[in-house]
Amino acid sequence: MPDLVVGVDGGNSKTDLVLADTEGRLLAWARGEGTRPHTDGMEVTAERLAHLGRRALAESGLAHPTPVAVGAYFLANVDRRAQERSALRQLTRLGVAERAVVRNDTLAVLRAGAPDGWGVAVVSGAGINAAAVHPEGRQARFLSLGDITGDWGGGLAVARAGLGAAVRAGDGRGPATRLRRDLPAHFGLASVESVALAVSSGEIPVPALHGLAPLVFATAASGDAVARGIVVRLGDEIVAMVIALLRRLRLLRTPTPVVLGGGTLQNDQVLLRDHIHARLAAEAPLARPRVLDVPPVVGAVTEALLTAGASATARRRLREAIADRKPPPPGAVDACDTEPTQAPAQPRVR
Known part of the structure; x- marks a missing residue:
């Protein structure tokens, strides 16, 4: 059974979260408010990111808690190593994924656009x-x-x-x-x-x-x-x-x-x-x-797939699915089924 992964691109004005599996299926795309730990605090920021992940799980029809193998969080206003460590501690405390990765959001753009x-x-x-x-x-x-x-x-x-x-x-x-x-x-x-x-x-x-x-x-x-x-x-x-x-x-x-x-x-x-x-x-x-030519969240979820050991085929499939999907409006979750005639494989639950 495939694992679940989450990729997050947190910008100043909005945050995109993609829930997928390691076979490259796009399960949900959630959009929330911007990532501003410098004004809102890292604890509040992490809580909002965790909530966004729970919304995506619910909209995709998966019960909470369903284990997420890897979460890659590429966040604006997390510009120094100490801030990355602080965000990682908060996200780990909230159990957003079995393994979490935190980077600045510029690196999501690089991962998405530089092969x-x-x-x-x-x-x-x-x-x-x-x-x-x-x-x-x-x-x-x-x-x-x-x-x-x-x-x-x-x-x-x-x-x-x-x-x-x-x-x-x-x-x-x-x-x-x-x-x-x-x-x-x-x-x-x-x-x-x-x-x-x-x-x-x-x-x-x-x-x-x-x-x-x-x-x-x-x-x-x-x-x-x-x-x-x-x-x-x-x-x-x-x-x-x-x-x-x-x-x-x-x-x-x-x-x-x-x-x-x-x-x-x-x-x-x-x-x-x-x-x-x-x-x-x-x-x-x-x-x-x-x-x-794709939303920056592609870079975040690509990092999550790479960390989870997903194949190049799965990464390409998910990239194409996101590129073909219209982004959800702020505050909405876009539940996605890339193959409507075939139910997605159930994620592995430990």
């Missing part, structure tokens, strides 16, 4: 981070603590920059931009100044600004110079991260996969993609950038 498990990965979702793995296993990462460690990027930064530029265009400090017209309607308000006041008062939570990022990208695509400047700035930050990691691992002279993942990189943003590719071609010509 040999090494290279550079950039995650630009609500926030931004990057990491690299040398073919010999050495790693290079960033502190990733926000402004105090020099970080800028991701959808929230793009949105904030767009809103700020629109306000500056109105008060005379900056050039004209269509962002003044395009952004307020997202919140049903009359002006960007009204949006800024609502954020300042707490009426609009800061994370909700993330919804403005697609509007900034769309305005940039229409030719607006100010919006284009914001998108180009994001591309420059991504290139700076990639080149820094290649240099630190001495990979500038080695053909190296560079996997670009996360919402702002996987949404067919042509201007952003082309800018990144052009700069890397000029400054790191042996870098091999590609945009990830």
